[in-house]
Amino acid sequence: MSEINYPIKGSCQCGQVTYQLFAAPLMVAACHCRQCQKLSTSAFSITAVVNVTDIEFSGKMSDWSRLADNGNTNGAKFCPGCGNRIYHFNPSYPDKIKLKPSTLEDTRVIQPSMHIWTSEKQAWFKLPKDLPSYEKQPF
Known part of the structure; x- marks a missing residue:
C-alpha cells in the first residue's frame, strides 16, 4: 500500500459538509x-477515533443524540441536506470525535484495529483472528 498523504479531504454525499483530516x-x-x-x-459500522485538533469541518451540520447502554451520551453530527452521518x-470527551471514515476521499485509512x-454481531460474519475483539465496549 502506498503512503497516505495528509490532509485528506472528506464530504457528505451532497457536498454541503466538507472537511479535512490532517493526521x-x-x-x-x-x-x-x-x-x-x-x-x-450493514453488519457493522466503521469508526475512526481522531483528535478534534486534527480535523477541520466546513458547512452546517445538524445533530442528534441518544443515551448509550453504558450511560454515556452518543451524539451524532450529520448533513441536514442528505442526512449523511x-x-x-x-x-x-470533547477532545476526541468518532469520524465515519467512509466519507473520506482516500479510504485507505479504513484499516480496523479492533x-x-x-456479542451483537451477525451470526454469518466471521471475525478475523489477527485483530482483538471485544464482546462489549472496551473503553
Whole structure:
C-alpha cells in the first residue's frame, strides 16, 4: 500500500459538509452493536477515533443524540441536506470525535484495529483472528 498523504479531504454525499483530516486516526474500530447495524444498514459500522485538533469541518451540520447502554451520551453530527452521518461524539470527551471514515476521499485509512460489540454481531460474519475483539465496549 502506498503512503497516505495528509490532509485528506472528506464530504457528505451532497457536498454541503466538507472537511479535512490532517493526521492519521488514533484507532479504527468495526462496531457490531445493533445501533451501528441500523446506522450502516450493514453488519457493522466503521469508526475512526481522531483528535478534534486534527480535523477541520466546513458547512452546517445538524445533530442528534441518544443515551448509550453504558450511560454515556452518543451524539451524532450529520448533513441536514442528505442526512449523511459525519461523526459521533461523547460530550464527556470533547477532545476526541468518532469520524465515519467512509466519507473520506482516500479510504485507505479504513484499516480496523479492533472489533467491538461482537456479542451483537451477525451470526454469518466471521471475525478475523489477527485483530482483538471485544464482546462489549472496551473503553
